[in-house]
Amino acid sequence: GENVEQHPSTLSVQEGDSAVIKCTYSDSASNYFPWYKQELGKGPQLIIDIRSNVGEKKDQRIAVTLNKTAKHFSLHITETQPEDSAVYFCAAAPYGTASKLTFGTGTRLQVTL
Amino acid sequence: GAVVSQHPSWVICKSGTSVKIECRSLDFQATTMFWYRQFPKQSLMLMATSNEGSKATYEQGVEKDKFLINHASLTLSTLTVTSAHPEDSSFYICSAIGQLTDTQYFGPGTRLTVL
Numbered sequence: 001g002e003n004v005e006q007h008p009s010t011l012s013v014q015e016g017d018s019a020v021i022k023c024t025y026s027d028s029a030s031n032y033f034p035w036y037k038q039e040l041g042k043g044p045q046l047i048i049d050i051r052s053n054v055g056e057k058k059d060q061r062i063a064v065t066l067n068k069t070a071k072h073f074s075l076h077i078t079e080t081q082p083e084d085s086a087v088y089f090c091a092a093a094p095y096g097t098a099s100k101l102t103f104g105t106g107t108r109l110q111v112t113l
Numbered sequence: 114g115a116v117v118s119q120h121p122s123w124v125i126c127k128s129g130t131s132v133k134i135e136c137r138s139l140d141f142q143a144t145t146m147f148w149y150r151q152f153p154k155q156s157l158m159l160m161a162t163s164n165e166g167s168k169a170t171y172e173q174g175v176e177k178d179k180f181l182i183n184h185a186s187l188t189l190s191t192l193t194v195t196s197a198h199p200e201d202s203s204f205y206i207c208s209a210i211g212q213l214t215d216t217q218y219f220g221p222g223t224r225l226t227v228l
Contacts, residue, residue, distance in 0.1 A: 032215060043119075043206050043219040044157070089156060093215070100147060101217060103156045 002027040004092050006104030013080050014112055021107045023090035024072040030092040033066060033073045034101070038087045047088075048075070080111045116140050117209050119220035126197055127228055134192045134223045136207030142187035143209035147217065148180075151204045163190050197227040 003026040013019050023033075031052030036044035050057045050064045050073065057064050061080075066073040077084055087108050091101040116139040126132050136146060145164050149157040161177075163169040163184035171177045179201075181193040190209075194201055204224055208217040 034216070036219070041222070041224070043117075043222045046216060046218065049216065099215075100159050100162055105156050 002030055002092055002102040004090060004102050004104040006090050006107055008107060009105065010108045010110070012110045012112060015080060015082060017080055019075075019077045019080055019084070019109055019111075021075045021088055021090070021109070022072060023074070023092075023104050024070075025092040025102075026071065027092070027094075028068075028071070029094050030102075031068075032093045033064070034091050035062075035064060035075050036089045036091065038089065038106075040086075044089060077109075080109075082111050082113065085109055085111045115211070115216070115218045117143075117207065117218050117220040119205075119207060119223050121223060122221060123224040123226075125226045125228065128198055129196055131193055131195045132197055132225060134194075134205055134207075134225075136190045136192070136209070136220050138188045138209045138211070138218075141209075141211040143190070144187065144212050145210045146184055146190040147208045147210075148182060148190075148192050149206045149208070151206060151222075153204075157206065160192075194225065197225070199227045201225065202227045 006023045034049035037047045038044045050066050061078045063076040087106045089106050090104040093099045093101045118137045120135045148160045151157050160175045161169045161171045163182050165184050165187050169182035184190040206222040208219045
């Protein structure tokens, strides 16, 4: 089965700096990679996702890159703000079959003033 | 769009009782719903996958007789924790997939505390 590793487990950045979270996956059949943001006591919220036919996707301050050869993908947040503080999870799944997601272990991001 | 709700948001019950958690897709029809549990400071662990009108598929190690799942309509799935014990205390989260997309949208979660 799929195995997703996520690093770092915690990340502290100053407001305005960039934050990068990296994930690796094991199953070459995976081709759908979403990122979720989870605030304390709430459910995960989809913030961006990428399909395997795309190498990079950007949405305002958030971007995701995918390297299928190396089986890794990354989340980039620029100009971080205090409200970006949360736990971020990456995930992987085969696309097109409504398959279950395999989640990474999460990264606790803290943006300090 | 793509809103998923859960009810209740939190529940406290006595050991030995059963608790039902509802998951609803508010603005789309959910062909597939997933149930997860999450322990503090841990990732989401998939418990089961349910498709409307059919039996749920449980992950290895999840007791199907203890965690009863019913997906009676395209907008509602329920998880019933039967004969709850303190070790069942956790954060339970559902997600749903619509007919035209593979994107999973998550509910806000339900905090279960068993005394």
